[in-house]
Amino acid sequence: MDSAKKQDISNLAASIDYFTNSLYQAVATGINENVFMSPFSVATVLSMVYLGARQNSSKQFENVLKITSNPDSVALAFKEYFSLLKNSDKLVTSNLVNRLCANEKFPISEDYKNNMVKYFFSDIENVDFITNAEKTRITINDWVKNNTNNKITDLLPSGSLTPQSVLVLINAVYFKGTWAETFGKKATSSRKFYLSSDKTVSHDFMYLSEGFNTKISDNYKVVELPYIGKAFSMFVILPNEINGLAALEKEINAQFLKDIVDRKGFQMMCLKLHMPKFCLESSFQLGDVLKKLGLSDIFDPLKADLSGMTGAEKNIYASEMFHKAFVDVNEEGTEAAAATGI
Numbered sequence: 001m002d003s004a005k006k007q008d009i010s011n012l013a014a015s016i017d018y019f020t021n022s023l024y025q026a027v028a029t030g031i032n033e034n035v036f037m038s039p040f041s042v043a044t045v046l047s048m049v050y051l052g053a054r055q056n057s058s059k060q061f062e063n064v065l066k067i068t069s070n071p072d073s074v075a076l077a078f079k080e081y082f083s084l085l086k087n088s089d090k091l092v093t094s095n096l097v098n099r100l101c102a103n104e105k106f107p108i109s110e111d112y113k114n115n116m117v118k119y120f121f122s123d124i125e126n127v128d129f130i131t132n133a134e135k136t137r138i139t140i141n142d143w144v145k146n147n148t149n150n151k152i153t154d155l156l157p158s159g160s161l162t163p164q165s166v167l168v169l170i171n172a173v174y175f176k177g178t179w180a181e182t183f184g185k186k187a188t189s190s191r192k193f194y195l196s197s198d199k200t201v202s203h204d205f206m207y208l209s210e211g212f213n214t215k216i217s218d219n220y221k222v223v224e225l226p227y228i229g230k231a232f233s234m235f236v237i238l239p240n241e242i243n244g245l246a247a248l249e250k251e252i253n254a255q256f257l258k259d260i261v262d263r264k265g266f267q268m269m270c271l272k273l274h275m276p277k278f279c280l281e282s283s284f285q286l287g288d289v290l291k292k293l294g295l296s297d298i299f300d301p302l303k304a305d306l307s308g309m310t311g312a313e314k315n316i317y318a319s320e321m322f323h324k325a326f327v328d329v330n331e332e333g334t335e336a337a338a339a340t341g342i
Helices: 003-028 039-050 055-064 071-086 110-120 129-147 245-251 254-261 287-293
Strands: 093-103 123-127 167-178 189-196 199-216 220-226 233-239 267-276 278-285 322-329 333-341
Touching (some): 003 039, 039 110, 039 167, 039 333, 071 093, 123 129, 129 167, 233 245, 233 254
Antiparallel strands (some): 322 333
16 A cells, blocks of 8 residues: 555544544533444445535535545545455454435436445445335335344434435444454353442453553553454553543543554553453434534535535435444454444
8 A cells, every 4th residue: 555545544544533532522421321333434424425515514524524635535545444444354254335325316416426436335226215215214224234234223213214305325334353362251250340439230241361452541541452363453441440431531532542543552461351241232313413513514404515416506405314333242252333324
């Protein structure tokens, strides 16, 4: 890979790190429950929309996603990144797919559709929203389900598509990997999980005594758990204090995430690791969240400029964005899936 392509991917990674932090902070604020999501899936769909945005709508994407290059460069970076994933370690299972479903009676720019295929490896499907909106919704949901090993179901809720619908953009991503060093099932035991300093619940904890790539700071510690083949890893971040999660969340930003992925300040340490098994599912409607982040025009029929999708002055706008995510972490490894639709 030449230096220009590497720089494009580096810029994309920085953009996604920034958006990850912004999105998480916006979603998690005021929520007293577990949150699991895939900012990458959300950013992928937003970038597909960005490719067709113009004027102020385009500028809002650049601000929210912290984009420093033009839409074509962003799309090219996604293309290179998708290519890397498709050619990545075969010891894990990964699937990343995109789809454009267009109203067969509404003119969508051929240039836009060609760019969706060229940059995002997207499927293109002409559908009948006018007389079969509900059937089309079910078909889209089945496609998502099939591409996520049945982990993401009913991404688009009933009533989300109408005869007035023009276009649906969807991303689905799936991952299943075995730990490079698996946890023995017989070592799993029930231990106290601290919800706060004075409130605990019993939960199953896995156990492994092993050398781990580790970072220890004044306020938190990070452990890297590689999957077999070591091309992919999970990073587990834990506050040092039982009540330290809120302070840790405030400390997390794009640079924080980059330093972890770059393994800055890590060293190999022998640890006796007790880690909870967990399985999480989350579902979000992200329209209001994105508006708060500054991406408001595309949801306003009077302000949206997505003319790059239509190649004309015909005005279309986004009605809502839906996102679902799933993760299961156990002794053998991790299975995760996510999907986003707009």
